[in-house]
Amino acid sequence: MSKDLKFLVVDDFSTMRRIIKNLLHDLGYSNVTEADDGKTALPMLQAGDFDFLITDWNMPGMAGLDLLKAVRADAKLAKMPVLMLTAEAKREQIVEAAQAGVNGYVIKPFTAETLKEKLDKILGAGK
Amino acid sequence: MSNFSVLKSEYGAYVDTLGEALERGDETAFFKAVDHIVHLREPKMFAEIRKLTGDLQKALDRFSIESRLADLAEHEIPNARTRLTHVINMTDEAAHRTLDLVEQSGPLAERTAREAAALLDAFAAFRERVPVTGFEGIVRSIEAFLPLVRAFEVFLPAARTDSEQIRRNLAEVLLAQGYQDLTGQIIRSVIKLVEELELALGNLTRLSGDMVEHATLGENPSAGQGPVVPGVTKGEVASAQTDVDALLSGLGM
Structure with a gap:
C-alpha cells in the first residue's frame, strides 16, 4: 500500500485536525493538508491532486455531508475515497451519509486503531 | 373648533335634508341623505377597524414571542444546562486522563535519563583509568569492562520498553485533546440558544413600536x-463505533 497518498483533512476545530494529522503521521502518511470547512476544502480538492478525503460533518460554511455530495457530483472527484469522522451519531444521519456515497464512517471520540482499520479497509477495497 | 361643532358642520346639512325629506314624505331624498351620512361615517369606521386589527396583530405577536419564551424557559434552557454540565464532565475527564498520562510518563523518562547518566559516568571512569600494558593489562581491561557490558545489557531493553511506553502515552494524550472539538460544538449550540433568547426578549421590549422581528432557530439536520448529549439528544443514536459498523454493514457497506 502506497504511503505517498495525499490526504485532505477537513474539520473546523484545529485541535481535531492536529490529532488526525498526527495519527496519519504515525500510520506513515505524511502528506496531509488541512481545511477548516467544506467551502474551503472543495476548491482545494478541485485544484489539488488529493487521494483521500477525511471530513467532519458539523462545520460552519459548508457541512461535511454537503462536501461529500459536492465531491460525488464532480466528475473529476467522484471516485475519491471519503471517510466521515464526526460526532454525528444518529441512525438517520449515518444512513444519509451512506446514501450520499461515503466510504467509511467513524464517530468521535475515536481511537487510533479504529482510524487505521477504516483507512486500511477503504484503501484495500480500492485496490 | 370643538369636536361637536366639526360634526355639526359635517353632518348638519344632511340631517336637515333628512328631516325635510321625512316631513315631505320624499323617499328618494330621504335615502339620498342617509347615503351621504353613511359615506361620511365610513372612513372613520375603517380607521377604527385598522386600529383594532393593529392591536390584534400586536397581541398575537406578543403571544407568539411569549409562548416561544415559555418554550425556551421550559425545555431549551434546562437542556442547555445539561449540555453545559456534559461539557464540564468531558473537560474534567480529558484533563485527568492527560494528567495521569503525564504523571505516568515523567518517572519513565527520568529513570532512563538517570540510568544513562550513571552509565556514562562509569564509561568515563573506565576510559580514564591508569593504562596497564602487557597481557595482564588486557585482562584487567576486560575485567573492568565486563560490569559495564552487563549494565548496558540491563539498561538498553529497559530504555526501549520505557520509551515505547512514553510514546504510547503521548499518543493517548494526543487523542484526549479531542474533547476541545466536542465541547466546542456543544458550547456553540448553547451560544445559539442564548442569541435566540436575547432576540426574543429584545422583540418583547420593542413591541410598543411597530417593528417585530421573529426569532427563528430552525434545526437543519x-x-x-x-x-450526542446524554439526556438531550433524541432518536436512535449509535453509542459506539461497533453500532456504526453494524448499521453500515447492514446497508451493504
Missing part, C-alpha cells in the same frame, strides 16, 4: 447537530 443536514447541517449536523453536534455530539
